[in-house]
Amino acid sequence: MKIFNTLNGRMEEFVSLKEGEVGLYTCGPTVYDYAHIGNFRAYVFEDFVRRTFEYLGYRVVQVMNLTDVDDKTIRRSQQEGVTLREYTDRYIQAFFEDIALLGIEPAEHYPRATDHIPEMVAIIEDLLAKGIAYRKGDGIYFDLAKFPKYGALAKLDKAQLKSGARVDVDEYDKENVQDFALWKEAKEGEPFWETSLGKGRPGWHIECSAMSMKYLGPTFDLHMGGVDNIFPHHENEIAQSEAHTGKPFVRYWLHVHHLIVDGTKMSKSLGNFHTLRGLIEKGFRPEVIRFLLLSTHYRKTLNFSFDALAQMEKSWQRIVNFQTELEGTLFGEKETPGLEDWLQESRSKFRAALEDDLNISQALNTLFEFIKEGNLRLSRGEIGASAANLISETLKGFDSVFNLLPRGGQGELTEEQKGLVEERNRFRREKNFPEADRVRKLLLDQGILIEDTRNGVRWKRA
Ligand SMILES: [Zn+2]
Numbered sequence: 001m002k003i004f005n006t007l008n009g010r011m012e013e014f015v016s017l018k019e020g021e022v023g024l025y026t027c028g029p030t031v032y033d034y035a036h037i038g039n040f041r042a043y044v045f046e047d048f049v050r051r052t053f054e055y056l057g058y059r060v061v062q063v064m065n066l067t068d069v070d071d072k073t074i075r076r077s078q079q080e081g082v083t084l085r086e087y088t089d090r091y092i093q094a095f096f097e098d099i100a101l102l103g104i105e106p107a108e109h110y111p112r113a114t115d116h117i118p119e120m121v122a123i124i125e126d127l128l129a130k131g132i133a134y135r136k137g138d139g140i141y142f143d144l145a146k147f148p149k150y151g152a153l154a155k156l157d158k159a160q161l162k163s164g165a166r167v168d169v170d171e172y173d174k175e176n177v178q179d180f181a182l183w184k185e186a187k188e189g190e191p192f193w194e195t196s197l198g199k200g201r202p203g204w205h206i207e208c209s210a211m212s213m214k215y216l217g218p219t220f221d222l223h224m225g226g227v228d229n230i231f232p233h234h235e236n237e238i239a240q241s242e243a244h245t246g247k248p249f250v251r252y253w254l255h256v257h258h259l260i261v262d263g264t265k266m267s268k269s270l271g272n273f274h275t276l277r278g279l280i281e282k283g284f285r286p287e288v289i290r291f292l293l294l295s296t297h298y299r300k301t302l303n304f305s306f307d308a309l310a311q312m313e314k315s316w317q318r319i320v321n322f323q324t325e326l327e328g329t330l331f332g333e334k335e336t337p338g339l340e341d342w343l344q345e346s347r348s349k350f351r352a353a354l355e356d357d358l359n360i361s362q363a364l365n366t367l368f369e370f371i372k373e374g375n376l377r378l379s380r381g382e383i384g385a386s387a388a389n390l391i392s393e394t395l396k397g398f399d400s401v402f403n404l405l406p407r408g409g410q411g412e413l414t415e416e417q418k419g420l421v422e423e424r425n426r427f428r429r430e431k432n433f434p435e436a437d438r439v440r441k442l443l444l445d446q447g448i449l450i451e452d453t454r455n456g457v458r459w460k461r462a
Pocket residue numbers: 026027028208233
């Protein structure tokens with residue numbers, strides 16, 4: 001599989017450290033508010049990558065951190081007058097509800113920053129001992145001058161580095177390429193931990209170094225996040241981790257581009273700020289929202305609009321209708337010409353699309369061509385029971401990557417209902433239409449609507 005590795009700025013063949021297994025770290029939410037759809041674009045894409053690896057036969061070990069201590073969580077909890085834990089618990093729960101609605105497969109580990117303070121302290125102690133970190137003012141800082149590789153991921157110009165200057169906020173921009181805070185001494189009214197470094201709390205960046213390496217080891221395969229995390233967050237993760245272990249930290253970095261709304265930046269002041277909850281309240285299905293978030297290649301900006309959402313709804317309905325027809329028709333036995341070749345070709349096109357830097361457009365093209373051809377074959381009455389099964393299995397295989405089909409489907413008929421369908425078929429063959437209609441009515445009373453198609457009887461729940 002080829003992916004675009006931000007680290008080297010080029011397309012590379014993905015080779016995992018352990019055969020058949022991918023160690024994956026994805027920067028998780030800062031739990032100070034509901035996540036917005038821009039955040040979810042990244043999480044849905046990461047889920048698509050995870051599912052792609054699984055489709056290709058890998059086992060994925062994914063870690064997603066929960067940032068439950070930083071400048072923002074502290075400020076908000078103080079404003080509300082509740083403890084940091086109480087405050088962040090609420091948004092952690094909301095986050096898990098949201099990702100379940102979006103059909104995101106759970107990660108193997110969701111470590112909370114505040115449960116990993118000793119691991120962070122151990123790294124900082126080591127960096128102090130090595131002379132790479134220093135104590136100044138009210139914190140402990142990482143000395144950029146001691147890590148010559150600094151800036152490699154974000155392709156920073158060395159002239160941008162302001163040696164000796166310090167930045168102590170968690171988030172900052174390229175105007176401030178300075179020594180950054182690893183540890184902040186306790187301030188009046190702020191939560192703190194009693195540690196060998198003294199009373200204080202970690203900076204944001206050290207959280208991800210400590211938690212990724214704890215669960216995935218000093219070097220792991222893949223690290224993902226939004227493009228806005230490249231600098232300073234991911235740059236700082238590399239510096240802290242590699243200065244600590246002396247080993248390469250991450251082999252491949254994948255970054256998801258921004259989401260904009262109606263062509264402009266999403267912001268609360270412009271009134272175009274959307275949360276998942278807000279969209280669901282407006283009547284949109286989470287599957288359709290997921291579809292829209294997935295539909296643009298990760299290295300392109302995604303433009304969110306209600307028109308686009310309505311378009312996606314139509315496309316989504318085509319997938320669902322096809323599956324409903326396959327599962328709901330009681331097909332007879334029939335030879336389907338060229339079935340194996342067609343399925344084989346569709347599967348290999350699909351795989352090739354995924355392996356080409358997660359080419360979502362090509363993968364979706366393959367899916368919709370497959371549906372078009374399938375509908376054509378259905379309309380020609382070419383599909384028998386075993387063919388329908390194989391087509392449905394292939395469709396579900398594709399959907400294991402997209403996860404757009406409603407979970408559970410429409411279920412199956414009971415043995416008694418199947419018997420009634422058989423009985424009705426017999427009456428129809430005997431041209432005893434009044435009796436056939438009577439049995440049809442019996443099924444309808446049980447909520448089963450019967451229609452006759454060229455392929456056999458199709459049923460759905462009325
Ligand atoms: Zn992170």
